[in-house]
Ligand SMILES: Cc1ncc(C[n+]2csc(CCOP(=O)(O)OP(=O)(O)O)c2C)c(N)n1
């Protein structure tokens with residue numbers, strides 16, 4: 001039920017008044033349209049994007065920017081057999097609208113509805129479920145190599161569309177290197193909108209800044225005469241350049257030299273909002289042999305002025321209303337509730353204020369990590385690596401070796417990219433790097449690619465690592481401060497939701513020490529991390545049923561406090577562990593391993609966790625409740641283990 005599933009959609013679409021868009025059931029329906037109709041179609045797609053985000057949070061500015069590109073691609077190629085990968089996949093909405101999903105679009109990012117990312121279960125035009133950046137060039141190259149093996153003689157095209165934010169990911173250059181070596185026919189379209197979620201950073205950003213303004217260059221035209229005609233200088237300078245050779249001349253003439261030197265033919269830059277130009281450029285590269293990079297300039301938020309002028313806010317805006325002109329934002333409904341991420345950012349700010357050895361790194365998620373104030377106040381100790389999580393971790397290892405105290409602030413799901421660097425550059429060296437895993441747990445409408453539900457399992461496998469889960473908002477700062485004075489790597493995790501504080505006198509954080517919140521003889525509830533307040537609420541419900549249970553906030557997933565937990569487990573009639581992580585290898589597993597090693601009884605332990613499945617998108621609270629990870633669910637599990645039968649909550 002919770003695996004990614006092809007319809008039936010459980011949410012009914014609402015009809016909306018459009019003219020051309022409803023008639024596009026398949027990209028081939030574009031074939032009969034005039035230029036004017038295609039322009040009209042682009043406007044209708046933009047209207048549809050504007051209306052969908054007025055009632056739900058969804059990726060917006062990136063999608064507004066690729067409307068013409070999506071139309072041109074589907075016009076020129078036939079992706080029934082040709083291959084198309086949108087890097088990351090957050091800009092997939094126009095593609096969805098052009099590939100038969102207009103009728104279901106109202107269900108986007110709702111539970112049971114369309115995913116906000118590519119999903120092969122929805123359409124044969126989506127090849128991979130993605131949401132993580134940077135892998136498009138590799139998979140497109142793999143598709144081409146696979147097609148050459150399996151579909152011999154068919155000459156299927158393979159196209160990757162990659163943003164300038166995703167471009168610096170190391171894996172992209174691994175793929176470039178491989179593609180040039182293989183000399184496969186591969187079209188990489190660089191969608192350059194001068195932005196990631198935040199403004200792009202680093203050396204490649206500066207390179208692209210100059211490439212944008214360079215004159216148009218066509219790497220398919222190799223004759224020097226053509227190049228000479230493009231020379232914007234005369235006389236001595238051009239003679240000098242010519243005497244230095246063809247490469248010096250080309251470098252002067254165009255911005256794509258880097259890609260040409262990597263073995264790609266470079267064409268561009270071209271205007272990504274001019275449908276005719278784009279279509280002509282794609283027609284031109286369609287039959288070219290070998291790897292080609294087409295540099296397309298777009299504007300993030302194009303066509304909706306507020307989004308174009310503030311693409312950071314409008315990357316995934318909260319629902320908002322347009323005014324009568326259809327352009328201005330009348331209201332953005334933002335939440336005033338403090339999220340766990342705010343507590344984390346405040347704790348990081350305080351740590352940097354206190355100790356000038358402390359530094360923080362984010363991998364292109366300054367806004368999501370709410371680190372803007374840290375960036376402004378500590379520019380020398382704030383590092384945005386771009387979408388380069390592996391590098392960020394190895395970089396932190398280097399800083400720690402030099403005596404600094406780096407904090408790696410990365411979403412749980414994206415830190416998966418760094419697994420080997422956590423192992424080699426941090427854990428193996430026993431270096432004091434602190435990992436703050438934001439968005440740990442279910443991520444709601446982003447779905448399977450973004451749920452951070454594996455880190456309790458993957459962080460605890462390495463020796464030397466201390467793995468923590470704050471039981472409430474207050475423990476984020478306490479654990480960060482503990483970690484910064486601990487001699488070795490530490491991690492702590494917190495979810496994407498409003499913060500909860502459990503009112504109590506919490507004991508200080510001590511390495512490997514759990515907190516016993518309350519004692520009762522009738523059972524033991526161990527609520528790991530965010531499940532601690534849920535266990536407290538469940539215990540309250542159980543009291544109404546006449547059961548007094550012990551509630552523990554374990555704080556540490558590694559090392560596990562068996563000194564405290566062992567005797568409690570031996571005495572309790574039943575034990576429930578609860579965690580917002582997959583059941584495989586998480587806190588519950590760790591407890592069973594530790595209990596087994598110590599000869600502590602385990603036959604009465606029930607692990608309540610997320611299943612060993614990929615979980616679809618949907619409201620976090622609903623999905624947690626489905627898996628018994630809410631107060632009623634824990635109460636019911638306890639009642640059934642206590643042999644009391646479950647009554648309606
Ligand atoms: C591995 C990974 N890290 C971080 C992210 C979060 N993220 C999603 S989109 C994005 C910016 C992408 O910029 P770009 O590729 O230029 O696309 P644009 O939105 O500008 O079209 C980031 C950082 C991600 N999806 N995957």
Ligand SMILES: CC(=O)[C@@H](O)[C@H](O)COP(=O)(O)O
Nearest residue numbers: 088090131316368439446496
């Ligand atoms: C595409 C992508 O990965 C991000 O845009 C992601 O959706 C951000 O999630 P948050 O809204 O939780 O920061």
Ligand SMILES: [Mg+2]
Nearest residue numbers: 163164165195
């Ligand atoms: Mg971009």
